Amino acid sequence: MGSTLSTLSSALTKDSESADYNGSPSERDVDAVREYFLQFLPLELIDLVLDYAEYWPxxxxxxxxxxxxxxxxxxxxxxxxxxxxxxxxxxxxxxxxxxxxxxxxxxxxxxxxxxxxxxxxxxxxxxxxxxxxxxxxxxxxxxxxxxxxxxxxxxxxxxxxxxxxxxxxxxxxxxxxxxxxxxxxxxxxxxxxxxxxxxxxxxxxxxxxxxxxxxxxxxxxxxxxxxxxxxxxxxxxxxxxxxxxxxxxxxxxxxxxxxxxxxxxxxxxxxxxxxxx
Known part of the structure; x- marks a missing residue:
C-alpha cells in the first residue's frame, strides 16, 4: 500500500502546477488519491490508510x-x-x-x-x-x-x-x-x-x-x-x-x-x- 501511495504521489506531483513543492502531497493530491481508492474501498477505510501512511499536506x-x-x-x-x-x-x-x-x-x-x-x-x-x-x-x-x-x-x-x-x-x-x-x-x-x-x-x-x-x-x-x-x-x-x-x-x-x-x-x-x- 505504501508503494502504491508513493507511485500515485509521484505521478500527481510530477504534473503539479505548484512551484514550491516541499516533498509532501498537496491537498489536491490527497483528494485525487482518495477518489482513486473509492473504486476499491469505502471512504472510512481510505482515510485510515492515508493517516497510517501519513499522507498529509x-x-x-x-x-x-x-x-x-x-x-x-x-x-x-x-x-x-x-x-x-x-x-x-x-x-x-x-x-x-x-x-x-x-x-x-x-x-x-x-x-x-x-x-x-x-x-x-x-x-x-x-x-x-x-x-x-x-x-x-x-x-x-x-x-x-x-x-x-x-x-x-x-x-x-x-x-x-x-x-x-x-x-x-x-x-x-x-x-x-x-x-x-x-x-x-x-x-x-x-x-x-x-x-x-x-x-x-x-x-x-x-x-x-x-x-x-x-x-x-x-x-x-x-x-x-x-x-x-x-x-x-x-x-x-x-x-x-x-x-x-x-x-x-x-x-x-x-x-x-x-x-x-x-x-x-x-x-x-x-x-x-x-x-x-
Missing part, C-alpha cells in the same frame, strides 16, 4: 541564517531569538468539499546548532571537555543534562498579541527589546504557551543536527523527561502544542541561552506542520 519554512544567541549580551542574562516562524495555520473548513475539515497531525522541527564549547557542570561534560583522553569516540561528547542552550516553541496567536508586533524580520532578537516576562505578555495565548524542543550538547563546539517531531498524542517512551514548570519551556509535553493550534496561528522556533557565558550558535532550521484533509 505540509506547511514548511526553513532558513540557513546563522545567529549567535549570547546570554552575556543581554541585560536580563537570557538571550531570546525568534529564529523561524511558520506560515499561518489554514482555516479549518474546506470550501467546496462536504463534511471535510483540516486537522493538525504533526509538527516537526529540524535544527543545527551547538553551545559555546565549554562550561557546564563537570558531570555533564564529555572527557575531552574535562581534559581527559579516551579511545572510545562514543564518550568524547557531553550530555544534554544541565544545558542552558536550547530551543523552545511558542504559538503566535495574532488575536491575543499586540497588533504592532512585526515578526517577519527574522531572525528577530526578542532579547534585545524584551525580557522573559515581556515575552509572556506578548504571547499570552494559549495558556500555557511555551514548550521545550531540544537542548544543545553541553560543552561541545561541534554543530549537531537534531530532529524533533510532535504529534497530537503524548509520547509513550519511558525515558521521556516531563517537567511542566521547566524554565526551558514545558518539557516532554509537545503534544499540547499540536492540540492547541487553531486557524490563523503560527509556530515560532525560539533559540535560547540563559545565564552568563551560555551561548546558542544556530546554523539552520526548519518547521514542518502536517495536517490531514
Amino acid at each position: 505540509c506547511l514548511r519554512v526553513d532558513t540557513n541564517k546563522e545567529i549567535d544567541a549570547l546570554a552575556s549580551r543581554t541585560i536580563s542574562g537570557e538571550a531570546t531569538w525568534l529564529y523561524l516562524i511558520s506560515p499561518f495555520i489554514p482555516p479549518r473548513e474546506i470550501k467546496g468539499v462536504d463534511s471535510r475539515h483540516r486537522r493538525i497531525r504533526k509538527v516537526k522541527f529540524d535544527m543545527e546548532s551547538n553551545d559555546q564549547g565549554w562550561g557546564g557542570e563537570p558531570e555533564h561534560r564529555g572527557p575531552f571537555a574535562q581534559g581527559k583522553i579516551t579511545l572510545n569516540v562514543e564518550f568524547h561528547t557531553g550530555t544534554y543534562n544541565g544545558s542552558w542552550s536550547w530551543f523552545e516553541a511558542i504559538i503566535f496567536r495574532a488575536s491575543a498579541s499586540p497588533c504592532w508586533l512585526d515578526l517577519d524580520s527574522d531572525p528577530f532578537n526578542l532579547g534585545s527589546s524584551f525580557n522573559a516576562n515581556d515575552i509572556k505578555e506578548l504571547f499570552p495565548e494559549p495558556i500555557p504557551n511555551g514548550w521545550h524542543i531540544q537542548s544543545n550538547v553541553v560543552a561541545s563546539d561541534t554543530p549537531r543536527f537534531h530532529s524533533v517531531s510532535w504529534t497530537e498524542f503524548p509520547e509513550e517512551s519511558e525515558d521521556i523527561h516531563v517537567d511542566p514548570t521547566s524554565q526551558k519551556g514545558r518539557e516532554g509535553l509537545g503534544h499540547e502544542l499540536v492540540q492547541s493550534l487553531e486557524p490563523g496561528d503560527r509556530v515560532m522556533l525560539i533559540a535560547k541561552a540563559k545565564f552568563p557565558n551560555w551561548e546558542n550558535h544556530v546554523y539552520s532550521a526548519s518547521i514542518e506542520i502536517f495536517y490531514s484533509v
Whole structure:
C-alpha cells in the first residue's frame, strides 16, 4: 500500500502546477488519491490508510541564517531569538468539499546548532571537555543534562498579541527589546504557551543536527523527561502544542541561552506542520 501511495504521489506531483513543492502531497493530491481508492474501498477505510501512511499536506519554512544567541549580551542574562516562524495555520473548513475539515497531525522541527564549547557542570561534560583522553569516540561528547542552550516553541496567536508586533524580520532578537516576562505578555495565548524542543550538547563546539517531531498524542517512551514548570519551556509535553493550534496561528522556533557565558550558535532550521484533509 505504501508503494502504491508513493507511485500515485509521484505521478500527481510530477504534473503539479505548484512551484514550491516541499516533498509532501498537496491537498489536491490527497483528494485525487482518495477518489482513486473509492473504486476499491469505502471512504472510512481510505482515510485510515492515508493517516497510517501519513499522507498529509505540509506547511514548511526553513532558513540557513546563522545567529549567535549570547546570554552575556543581554541585560536580563537570557538571550531570546525568534529564529523561524511558520506560515499561518489554514482555516479549518474546506470550501467546496462536504463534511471535510483540516486537522493538525504533526509538527516537526529540524535544527543545527551547538553551545559555546565549554562550561557546564563537570558531570555533564564529555572527557575531552574535562581534559581527559579516551579511545572510545562514543564518550568524547557531553550530555544534554544541565544545558542552558536550547530551543523552545511558542504559538503566535495574532488575536491575543499586540497588533504592532512585526515578526517577519527574522531572525528577530526578542532579547534585545524584551525580557522573559515581556515575552509572556506578548504571547499570552494559549495558556500555557511555551514548550521545550531540544537542548544543545553541553560543552561541545561541534554543530549537531537534531530532529524533533510532535504529534497530537503524548509520547509513550519511558525515558521521556516531563517537567511542566521547566524554565526551558514545558518539557516532554509537545503534544499540547499540536492540540492547541487553531486557524490563523503560527509556530515560532525560539533559540535560547540563559545565564552568563551560555551561548546558542544556530546554523539552520526548519518547521514542518502536517495536517490531514
